[in-house]
Amino acid sequence: MVPLRGRLGEYASPEKGELTGPDPADRGKYDSEFFRDAWIGGTGIEFTDTRINLNRADLSGLPPTLVSWGTYEVLAGEDEEFAARVKDAGIDTTTVVVPGGQHSYVYGAGRIPETDAAIAQIGAWVREKTKI
Incomplete structure (x- = not known):
């Protein structure tokens, strides 16, 4: 730990x-x-x-992975790098980038259309991958 x-x-x-x-x-x-x-x-x-630091870790063997971030997220560069590394490791990878989204952008649910669209995309991805 x-x-x-x-x-x-x-x-x-x-x-x-x-x-x-x-x-x-x-x-x-x-x-x-x-x-x-x-x-x-x-x-x-x-x-x-x-x-x-997952950007330095061995990512082989991960399950399908969705990585989402907002363009105003302080870690946006690291999120983008992580998503690219997951994809390069041959993992089924989906990205959801939220224009103008900040860290914890999901708190805008119900008030910010871009947040609602991202949450809908993420929900659809989860349903598809889990066969719900």
Whole structure:
């Protein structure tokens, strides 16, 4: 088992309502580094360890896999890379990319048409693969 630790980061100044931290153009890189440190910093576990980094793991033998992300997801690049690696491993792979979707985009269900469309696609995929 991999010990993980976490903490919350603030990007907004409550007094001014402004973003703080890195330039927004670098936000994804900053966020990835921030969260990596929050999860494994000080544990002695390298980010390349396949127990926590599926983009470095052997993916052969996976069942049919659906990978979904929003285009504004901080991990969108890693999601896309993972989907490509799964496909390259010969696994039946489906991707559902949500335009403008953020992390946990499913919370927009019932309010955001792109979210509803993605959920419908995912549901259809599950029904097809499980023969429900």
